[in-house]
Amino acid sequence: MNNTAQSIYTIAYNVQIARQVYRMRLIGDTSYIETPGQFANVNIDGLFLRRPISIADSDGFGLDIIYKTVGEGTTRLSRMKTGDTLDALVGLGSGYDSKTSKRPLLIGGGVGVPPLFGLAKRFVKAGIKPKAILGFQAEEDVILASELRALGCETVVTLDANGKRVTDALPEVMGECDEYFACGPIPMLKAVFYACPLPGQLSLEARMACGLGLCQGCSSSDVRGQRICVNGPVFPKEELAW
Ligand SMILES: Cc1cc2nc3c(=O)[nH]c(=O)nc-3n(C[C@H](O)[C@H](O)[C@H](O)COP(=O)(O)OP(=O)(O)OC[C@H]3O[C@@H](n4cnc5c(N)ncnc54)[C@H](O)[C@@H]3O)c2cc1C
Structure with a gap:
């Protein structure tokens, strides 16, 4: 722990x-x-x-x-x-390992975007400007896009209301990136997992009780029974059972 x-x-x-x-x-x-x-x-x-x-x-x-x-x-x-x-x-919890990437791509959905903001700041402090794709239902749900741009991150926002999902932006954005860092609802993470061939680190959500690894309440078949609270919430792509 x-x-x-x-x-x-x-x-x-x-x-x-x-x-x-x-x-x-x-x-x-x-x-x-x-x-x-x-x-x-x-x-x-x-x-x-x-x-x-x-x-x-x-x-x-x-x-x-x-x-x-x-x-x-x-x-x-x-x-x-x-x-x-x-x-x-x-x-x-275990967070993102930012030392593995020189050209990171951040992919966030809804209230999955907040931890990626802290990660972007960590990269910028190390002299690296990540790219970002942020997905929301509609314009009134958009958060942190202007803050990421203010950090110098090239940021694409996709809106379900316009018929666009984060995976639709991948071809235009992921070009020179070497790893992605994702957080959002499970269906979004699954879509990214299948659509993006880069190595990745994904933050999963689960209902949890203690948050300390004691109660086993957040053990998830998505990560072969690991506990989201202490073994995650961030898992390397290869540990996902999808
Ligand atoms: C590691 C982790 C980080 C999180 N970070 C954020 C964050 O930065 N911002 C944020 O807004 N939310 C975040 N969440 C989700 C947040 O914990 C839940 O939305 C919150 O616990 C709901 O509490 P409530 O009492 O308002 O709702 P409840 O009455 O407990 O539930 C209301 C509704 O929300 C759903 N729900 C509750 N908890 C979760 C969950 N963990 N995952 C998915 N659906 C849930 C329920 O199924 C129900 O439909 C995170 C969850 C985890 C596990």
Whole structure:
């Protein structure tokens, strides 16, 4: 297991940035966060199970999470205010290995895009500008495209509303890339897995309970029974059972 810590964070802001999508900045200890693609497991008052949310960005002062309101937990999260405190486990999961690529391609779908933003920043810090393909249902769902462009990343956005999927953009974008880094819904990841011949690292989602590898609740046949929370959520392409 990675180094994991339970910390109390103070909310600096919690703002809506797209349809049903919020960005929350949490001030507090980030010393346990090692690689982009790791996640925080946040405690929400009144709910028994914590909710896993990817770390979109982090620095010496705090971290950002970007989440979609899909149910009770994320809706309650969206109602929290500046100055409120949030209990989160951080340092969870294995993230992306950014040392394997010199010409990376980031492929994200919906609220799978946030961990790729942190990864893009890691690459840019190392002097590498990744390309990105981001897919959303419609214009009002688009997140982080302008931030990626501001980092200097060539970024293509595809919208289901225009009849385009991320895989449709692959032929024009993947040309000089040497590896892809993907996060999004399982059907999108499967489509990318079959359409893109490059080596890849894919971040999978699963319902999970403890987030610490103890309960086995997130064991997935997609990765031959491995636990998404500790063996992943990021897996190299060759470990997928598709
Ligand atoms: C490692 C990891 C990282 C994640 N990162 C993000 C992120 O950065 N941003 C974000 O918006 N979401 C992320 N998720 C998904 C997020 O955890 C769920 O949306 C959240 O737990 C839903 O909680 P809820 O109480 O609002 O909804 P619930 O009432 O628990 O569920 C509402 C609906 O969401 C579906 N759902 C719940 N959990 C998941 C899940 N894990 N995967 C797929 N569908 C689910 C349910 O089937 C149901 O239809 C991540 C999940 C994992 C495992």
